[in-house]
Amino acid sequence: MGEPVVREPATRVRTVDYHSAGEPFRIVLDGLPPVPGDSVAERRAIAIGAGGSATAPRASALDEVRQLLSREPRGHAGMYGGFVVPADDAEAHLGVLFWHKDGYSTACGHGTIALGAWAVDSGLVAAPxxxxxxxRIDVPSGRVTALVHRAEGRTTGVTFRNVPTRVAELKLALETSRGPVEVAVAHSGACYASVPAASLGLAVEAGQLPELTAAGREIRDLLAGSAAVSHPDDPRLSGVYGVILYDELGVDGGVLSQRNVTVFADGQIDRSPCGSGTSARLAILAAEGRLAPGEELRHESIIGTVFGGRVLAGGDPLGEGVVTEVTGTAHRTGEHLFQLEDGDDLGTGFLL
Known part of the structure; x- marks a missing residue:
C-alpha cells in the first residue's frame, strides 16, 4: 500500500472566541489577507466592495475569511466576529471590522465588551x-471605550462607552401586517428602530421567535428610505441595522427593567440584550423623560441574560446626542485554528 495522501490546508485562520451575555464573538488573530485603507471606516467600505477595482481582489479575499468563519460547518447563521486591524491613530489600542453572516456592521456593543476583555486577558493592554x-477601540462608527473591571487579577466585567446616541423619532407611525404601530428610531453607531412587542400582539418569548423575527424584518423594510433612518452626518451609518422589540418588566428597587429581542441584518437574532441597541434604548428612554442621567436600565435578553445601562450627564438625545454606558460580562469559549483544505468542495461553507 502507498503512503496516505495528506492534503495541505490552503487557508489557516486562528481565532479566540468569546460570548457576551450569550452572543458569540469570534476574534480573528491570524490568517487575514492585507486589509487596505487609511481608517477603520475606509477599510469597512473596501471590505464591502466600495473600494474600486484596484482593491477588489483584496476585499474578496477578506470576505472569504468572513464566509469561512460565519458559515457552516465552521460557524452558523448566528455567528458574529471581528477582524482586528490597525487603529486610526496612536490614541487607540486597536481597530476592528465587525462582521456577521450578511456582511459588515458599523457598531457592535457586545463585540466591544468581548474585545475589551480579550485585550486585557491577552496582555495587549496593561491592566491592574x-x-x-x-x-480604546476604533470601530466604523467612531472611537469607543471598553472599561475593563478587574478584581484579584481577574476580569469581572466590562463597561462599553459608546459614541453619542441621537434620537431621530419617538413616535413614527407605521402600518404593519399586524396593525398600526409607533416606532422610535435612534442612531447609536448603527440605526435601531424600537417598538413594544405588545403593540404587535407579541411578547418577547422564545416560543414566539419566528413571529418576532418576521415582525422585525417587516418593520426594517417599511422604514427603508425614511428620513428618520438617515444619519445626519455620515451616510455610511444610515439605514436600519436592527429592530428592537421589547417588553416592559416594571420598576424594581428604583431600577427600570425591560426585556428585548433585537432582530438585525437579514433576520439574525441577538442572544444578548444587544450592546449598541441598549444605547439606543437608553437615549430613547431619556428623550421620553423616563430615565434621568445616572439612572439604571436593567436590560434583559430573550435568553434571560442582562446588561446594565445608563446615560451620562450632559448632551441632548434629541439634539447632539447623549453618551451611554452599557455593562456586561464576556467569557472566553475557546481557541481555534480553522482550515480550508484544497479540494474541499464546500469551500467557505454554506448557510441553511
Whole structure:
C-alpha cells in the first residue's frame, strides 16, 4: 500500500472566541489577507466592495475569511466576529471590522465588551489586578471605550462607552401586517428602530421567535428610505441595522427593567440584550423623560441574560446626542485554528 495522501490546508485562520451575555464573538488573530485603507471606516467600505477595482481582489479575499468563519460547518447563521486591524491613530489600542453572516456592521456593543476583555486577558493592554483598565477601540462608527473591571487579577466585567446616541423619532407611525404601530428610531453607531412587542400582539418569548423575527424584518423594510433612518452626518451609518422589540418588566428597587429581542441584518437574532441597541434604548428612554442621567436600565435578553445601562450627564438625545454606558460580562469559549483544505468542495461553507 502507498503512503496516505495528506492534503495541505490552503487557508489557516486562528481565532479566540468569546460570548457576551450569550452572543458569540469570534476574534480573528491570524490568517487575514492585507486589509487596505487609511481608517477603520475606509477599510469597512473596501471590505464591502466600495473600494474600486484596484482593491477588489483584496476585499474578496477578506470576505472569504468572513464566509469561512460565519458559515457552516465552521460557524452558523448566528455567528458574529471581528477582524482586528490597525487603529486610526496612536490614541487607540486597536481597530476592528465587525462582521456577521450578511456582511459588515458599523457598531457592535457586545463585540466591544468581548474585545475589551480579550485585550486585557491577552496582555495587549496593561491592566491592574484591582481597578479598571481603559481599552480604546476604533470601530466604523467612531472611537469607543471598553472599561475593563478587574478584581484579584481577574476580569469581572466590562463597561462599553459608546459614541453619542441621537434620537431621530419617538413616535413614527407605521402600518404593519399586524396593525398600526409607533416606532422610535435612534442612531447609536448603527440605526435601531424600537417598538413594544405588545403593540404587535407579541411578547418577547422564545416560543414566539419566528413571529418576532418576521415582525422585525417587516418593520426594517417599511422604514427603508425614511428620513428618520438617515444619519445626519455620515451616510455610511444610515439605514436600519436592527429592530428592537421589547417588553416592559416594571420598576424594581428604583431600577427600570425591560426585556428585548433585537432582530438585525437579514433576520439574525441577538442572544444578548444587544450592546449598541441598549444605547439606543437608553437615549430613547431619556428623550421620553423616563430615565434621568445616572439612572439604571436593567436590560434583559430573550435568553434571560442582562446588561446594565445608563446615560451620562450632559448632551441632548434629541439634539447632539447623549453618551451611554452599557455593562456586561464576556467569557472566553475557546481557541481555534480553522482550515480550508484544497479540494474541499464546500469551500467557505454554506448557510441553511
Amino acid at each position: 489586578d484591582n481597578g479598571v483598565a481603559r481599552v
